[in-house]
Amino acid sequence: PLYKISNVSKPRYVRVNTLKMDVDSALLELSKQYVVNKDDLVPDLLVLPPGTDLHNHQLVTSGNIFLQGKASSMVAVALEPEPGWQVLDACSAPGNKTVHLAALMKGKGKIIACELDEKRVERLKYTVSLAGASNVKVKHEDFLNLDPKDRNSLKIQAILLDPSCSGSGTVIDRLDHLLPSYTAGSTGTANVNRLTKLAAFQKKALEHAFSFPAVERIVYSTCSLHQIENEDVIRSVLPLAASHGFQLSTIFPQWPRRGLPVVDGYEHLIRTSLEEDGEGFFIALFVRETAAPTNGR
């Protein structure tokens, strides 16, 4: 298909599942067949030459490495979950970021992986079992229905929110222009309606995340290029975020592509580019500043 041809010049990335294998062993094993390097930004990520097809590689089928792009791999890292934490992955299937969280947490603590769609729950369970991520509890549930005051919710310290989005930052969607309904220079009425609905859900989900009382960090990500799903969502929740004590926080300071300058704090935000990075992602991190200790005074 065309999308494969258009992506042929981009490097391929694999994330080593450190629950099963250490990075140097994976590097050594892959080096027998390919030119492999460690990524300079994301830990546990390896870079292989464009066109490398690892789908049937034994390390992939055994869950020792995951075929995961660089931008996608930046999301869980941005959250910086610590081993032992209680983390909620709000919209989690197929589970790539869930099992990345599990690896970053060294299998310690607990991850609640919430997913609304029944079929996708099966896919999520498969990913979790393939990764050997024993600290993940899969929950077939609407994230918006999770009660923040529930006993389990009260313990959650971090939330990864990667909600349904248009996918306009992915290569397949890039072929939209080949569809008969596409109008050059515009996103088309049907598309605008779809984007408005998605953005409304994304905003609602992010607002819901703010209401979990013990949460200190929330990462929001999309694989969309549209401002309406990215900076506009962030801008629309800023007052509520502030009222809960959350502020935007810088992630990957050395990364050159930041948010569009349409929202206060845009320089904290991350964009990746379809052309330069192979995937168009958007990532924002909210951090809640806990009250400074008063030394009992």
Ligand code: SAM
């Ligand atoms: N984070 C995943 C990964 O990296 O593998 C990808 C998540 S995908 C972009 C969004 C997921 O959210 C879909 O599987 C969708 O079914 C699920 N979803 C949509 N609305 C939801 C809701 N209200 N509650 C929970 N999950 C939801």
